[in-house]
Amino acid sequence: MSAVMTQRPEAAGTTGVEVVAQAEGQDQVLTPQAIGFLAGLHRRFEPLRQARLAARRERQVFFDAGGLPDFREDTAAIRAGAWKVAPLPQALLDRRVEITGPTDPKMVINALNSGAKVYMADFEDSTAPTWDNLIAGQRSLIEAVRGTLQWMAPVVAGAPGKHYQLKPFAQQAVLMVRPRGWHLDEKHLQVDGVPMSASLFDLGLFAFHNSDVLAAKDRGPYFYLPKLQSMEEAQLWNDVLDHIERELGLAAGQLKVTVLIETLPAVFEMDEILHALRHRIAGLNCGRWDYVFSYIKTFRRHRDKVLPERSQVTMTQPFLRAYSELLIQTCHKRGAHAMGGMAAQIPISGDEEANEAALAKVRADKLREVTAGHDGTWVAHPALIPLAQQIFDDRMPAPNQRHVLREDVWVTRDDLIKPSLGTITRAGFEGNVEVCVRYLAAWLDGNGCVPIHWLMEDAATAEIARTQLWQWLHSDSLHLDDGTPVDFALLERAFINLPGHLGDRSRLPGASRINEAIGVLDRLTHADTLEEFLTLPAYARLD
CATH class of the missing domain: 1.20.1220.12 (Malate synthase, domain III)
Structure with missing residues (x-):
């Protein structure tokens, strides 16, 4: 990667900020202006983040004592209201196939060139947050946004490595960025002796360097927000994004988001999460694997809610089908996208029979999603993009299917928490x-x-x-x-x-x-x- 440098007016002082690690290109990303901006985010929002994390712990105590999640009585008016989210930008109207992956240069280039509608650059579940990885990832995205990112594969046995470079902007996937969740710290950057929020570090640093360039291209910036558990956590994100827009001189609502519904408590607050972010939210996503993890964690002390082995906990199980269909109904009622989940399969080389069996599972899963009313889906490997694209093209000729209101869906609390047998x-x-x-x-x-x-x-x-x-x-x-x-x-x-x-x-x-x-x-x-x-x-x- 070539050197990068972005200058902005200093947003806050850097006194009291300590960077306790060193990585290649760090000074080009963590400029004094960027550090001051991050410090300002930390000082304004860290107490609120800690309050939200404390609320999570209190709620888990309730679950451990036998309590069950349910739809909130105090927000019934939000669920009953006739409101909708703000209109979606042109770049996010068609999201039928999205690819996700880490933020190393090769992955960023391949994903943006992949033919998917969207690439979610992931600082969360697919990135081990070493300091080198985080700084290299931010540098990769800064260069990708400007169209200058290149990567040369290492020389092998004297043969020159392959040269990777971006396709023209119009042929690239739309870039979205997923920061780490509210529960994680960034220990390498400390403000007033305290590690800052990993969420604010990842999103804030990307927004600081790239917002003006992306806004000029009518490309956001756009983000995926992970592991929310409540409307209050969504409201905290909205307050953060409002603050960033003011600090960086962006139009109100410029920063758009999609929220992953990947915790069991959050499925009972989908209307409320959409409402809290209604001026900037584009949709919700069925983060199926984290959702299963959250189900187990929420009910860790409930002997009557033990799940069978992972291979048997599929989206056709009643409690997961109820989650998916309620998400579709909720999103489309509010004018938002309902995104499907991840196909984790990768091509099996050297075994055609096994490869075809794996692809058959992907076909069935994507057909289930588009038939149910999802507006798009995720894949983990570029080779699955044509398969998923064809299934959605055949069943969804329009850019999305928000007109599919799923008024036939009626989901109760017990439908969402009844475990699958196996x-x-x-x-x-x-x-x-x-x-x-x-x-x-x-x-x-x-x-x-x-x-x-x-x-x-x-x-x-x-x-x-x-x-x-x-x-x-x-x-x-x-x-x-x-x-x-x-x-x-x-x-x-x-x-x-x-x-x-x-x-x-x-x-x-x-x-x-x-x-x-x-x-x-x-x-x-x-x-x-x-x-x-x-x-x-x-x-x-x-x-």
Whole structure:
């Protein structure tokens, strides 16, 4: 990447700000003006962020004591009202296929050139937040916005590497950026002795450097907001975005967002979240993997709500179908997009039969989404874009289908919380152990997006495996489908059997950190309390 530099009038002083790491190109991204801008965000919004996080903890205490999530009585008027969100910009009217992935230069170029309608550049679940990754990601996006990003593959066996460069702007996917969630800190930048919010760091730094360029192109900036749990958290985001627009001299409502509904509490507040962000929201997204993770975490102490192994928890299960259809109904009633979920499959080379079976699952999933009324969908690999595109083209000739109001849908609280039936197999249990260990080892080594058994695994899917293991092991009288008790002896045997599943460890991402990952998983599964997020204790081990 070439050097980048953006200058703006200084938004706030840099006194009391300490950057406690160094990465290539850091001074070109963290200019004094950018640091001052970030410090201003922190000082204004950090107390409010902490209040929202405290509210999350209080709510989980209620759930742990047997309480159940439900639609709020105090916001019934919002749900009953006839309001709509603001009109959508032209660039976001057609989002039928979106691709997601991390923010390294090669990925950014390939994703923007992929033929997808939208590329979500992800600082969250598919990025391990090493300081090098974060700074390199911001630099990549700064150059991509300006059309100058290039990347040269390394020389192999004396042969020159492939040269990657962007297609013309009109042929590129629309760029959206996903910052990390409210629960995460950015430890490398401290303001007044306190780590700043990772959310504010990621979004604020991108907005500071790129808002004027993107606004001039009528491209936002646009963002995906992850892991919200309440309308109050959405309102906090709206206040942050209002503040950024004022500080950067942007028009009110210039910054547009899509919110991922990927927590169980949030599904009961979708109208309220849309309302809180109604002047700038473009839609909601079915973040299915994080949603399953949140279901397990919310009901971690509820013995009657234990889910079967992950492969059996599909979107055709009644509680997930209710979630998807309620999201469509809610969005279309308010004039917003209802985005479908991720196809995690990646092409299987060398086995045509297995590859076709995997693609058949993708076809069925995308057909279900477009038939139900979704306006678009996600894929994890560029090779799946033509397949998803064709399915949506055939069934959705217009740019979207917000006219499909799904007035036939009637979803109750119990529909959303009733667990799916199924089993736990030995392969499913040991598969969870393998996914956790392999993903965590790669994450600790700086890689947040890892292909495992022809699925693109990220933090969300690893969290399902990790929380399922904890809940299964801390529940009473659970057995595998062959009658074997689910207990810590079974976990120990899974660790013993793990080398047989891993094969040649030296070829795996993060191979040198596999033993460390096993130790982390062992401690987390034995702990009396379920850790809120895998990435919280693991983050202390990065860098």
